[in-house]
């Protein structure tokens with residue numbers, strides 16, 4: 001067995017090695033067409049990884065392309081199988097190295113994330129402890145915000161979704177703006193006004209432009225949303241690649257500016273953090289490199305006096321986000337909430353605006369209902 005730090009994961013003398021990685025892809029249609037400022041979709045692909053280690057099977061997943069499932073078998077299994085399931089960091093390092101020539105961001109990072117999550121789950125199950133306890137909780141629960149409000153929704157649909165979150169006592173909501181790359185600013189403002197009217201003054205109102213605005217447009221819209229409707233969170237007002245632009249919006253608008261959902265590794269976040277581009281760093285455990293790298297980013301942000309927010313995949317994020325001392329909240333994203341409730345046992349329901357991971361179940365406590373998932377399988 002290879003030593004830690006070599007091409008394959010694992011420390012010699014391990015009792016329990018990773019024996020097999022399984023990967024499968026599922027395509028789940030949306031309940032109706034969805035779009036944000038810069039992308040539209042009618043289905044979501046989820047790639048599930050099962051990591052076998054001794055008597056346990058760890059479960060991880062990512063929202064990506066079926067290519068991520070192919071990559072698990074083609075590249076990642078060779079880097080991980082045979083390694084000690086306890087040494088997840090070594091496995092993570094080995095996977096990154098194995099993907100050097102493919103390009104580590106994007107699909108590869110999603111595949112690495114799913115395996116990393118599955119390994120952490122396997123490790124916790126082997127130790128018969130909840131993942132949140134294994135990581136070490138900073139808090140018992142994670143505040144969430146309702147997220148959806150797609151630009152494809154008509155006013156009635158938007159209203160019904162916002163009222164649904166209110167019925168669950170979620171005191172924070174977010175809608176998408178920046179429709180058609182910022183081409184329909186008037187409708188954006190109309191929808192923000194509608195959202196404020198529906199939720200009332202006591203609910204925090206967030207918006208996400210998904211990089212759809214130009215710098216000046218973002219400042220103009222941001223100031224209007226602050227003054228008229230008290231919007232307190234402006235996500236990706238301009239492209240996440242435009243750190244100078246994010247900083248400009250941050251300096252000129254009162255609300256917090258956030259970005260980071262396309263962060264494929266801890267290295268991605270360093271320039272964003274040191275440039276002072278955001279007030280809060282968004283990190284996605286299914287993209288950034290899994291539990292291992294989510295925590296690395298959270299700690300980096302913490303060292304720079306910044307908060308972190310979990311991006312989507314709420315049932316996974318709840319497990320790891322409780323370990324972040326600088327956590328702000330977690331995105332309770334309509335599409336992923338629906339998929340996770342459809343296909344997994346052990347999902348969490350918000351209680352007074354927060355998710356509380358169970359500490360009595362080993363691992364993350366979630367299991368895939370394989371029979372229910374089978375009809376969506378594409379790879």
Ligand SMILES: [Mg+2]
Nearest residue numbers: 208210235261
């Ligand atoms: Mg976003």
